[in-house]
Amino acid sequence: MIVTVTPNTALDVTYTVDGLRCGDVHRVSDVRSRAGGKGVNVARVLHALGADVRAILTAGGATGTAVVDDLTAVGVAADVVPIARETRRTTTVLADDGSVTLLNEPGPRLDGDEWQAFAAAVRSRNADVLVCSGSLPPGAGGYAELLGGTPSILDTSGDALLAGLAGRPSVVKPNADELREVTGLRDPVAAAAELRKAGAGAVVVSLGAEGLLAVTPSGSWHAAPSTVLRGNTTGAGDAVVAALALGLSRAEAWPDILRRAVALSGAAVLGPLAGDVDLAHYHREQGLVAVRARPEAHRTDSPDTP
Secondary structure, three states: OEEEEEOOOEEEEEEEEOOOOOOOOOOEEEEEEEEEOHHHHHHHHHHHOOOOEEEEEEEOHHHHHHHHHHHHHHOOOEEEEEOOOOOEEEEEEEEOOOOEEEEEOOOOOOOHHHHHHHHHHHHHOOOOEEEEEOOOOOOOOOHHHOOOOOOEEEEOOHHHHHHHHHHOOOEEOOEHHHHHHHHOOOOHHHHHHHHHHOOOOEEEEEOHHHOEEEEEOOEEEEEEOOOOOOOOOOOHHHHHHHHHHHHHHOOOOHHHHHHHHHHHHHHHHOOOOOOOOOHHHHHHHOOOOEEEEOOOOOOOOOOOOO
16 A cells, blocks of 8 residues: 655645736636645545555644545545644646746644644554655654655655655655755756765656656666646646655566656646646656666666666
């Protein structure tokens, strides 16, 4: 079973407008809401692929009830840890020029007992792969408390990422900006190597339209999509994490994992909301993704080992 962890759950609200102009009044042509937070999005993608997945999340107030009701309606299995304060909302504004604007609330403060209950819920599940995703709400402990002994993926940023490396995650998945922020290095290969020195087993970097860079104990690869897609990019990184988790659970070779990750990321861009994927595109694109080994990579074991 793949277990996803979302301590800072959200109700994602998406507005579609004909253009976004600062200081102006906008008419919204479409509004949709659904359960969100990065780990929830990962679980939704894995559920769509037929994987055995369970989401562990917090929920509080009427907004938290809406989150739980949505997951129940779509059939995503979940362990819900109740909290006293209201679950946050995140807002995405999609404009017809292709721009995507996000407004992310910080999330409700957790008290010590709530964080301990959340950590206990994570430890109670016998995960084959553990996915820790997203920001930490005020009052939460660190992801390092949840990691250890299980193949794992850490997808967060800033101080939460740096502190989480103490838990020695199997894979860390920053985007290029997040990687630069925590290392101060502009070269993603050198920056990924620094994260590996600090405790990450492998580092997979999202490069936007240029695809993915993977720096691992068995080598380094760049995987590129066959075409640049236009759409909603907010769930693309979560789709990458879903593909990485599936690959780890099956002990697949890194080139195969990266082909799936790039294809699934593109499928998420074509989906209307974060957590949606265009499965037809995903199946077509897997055979078209170009994966190139980087000859300068230092190998410490077989290149087929995740």
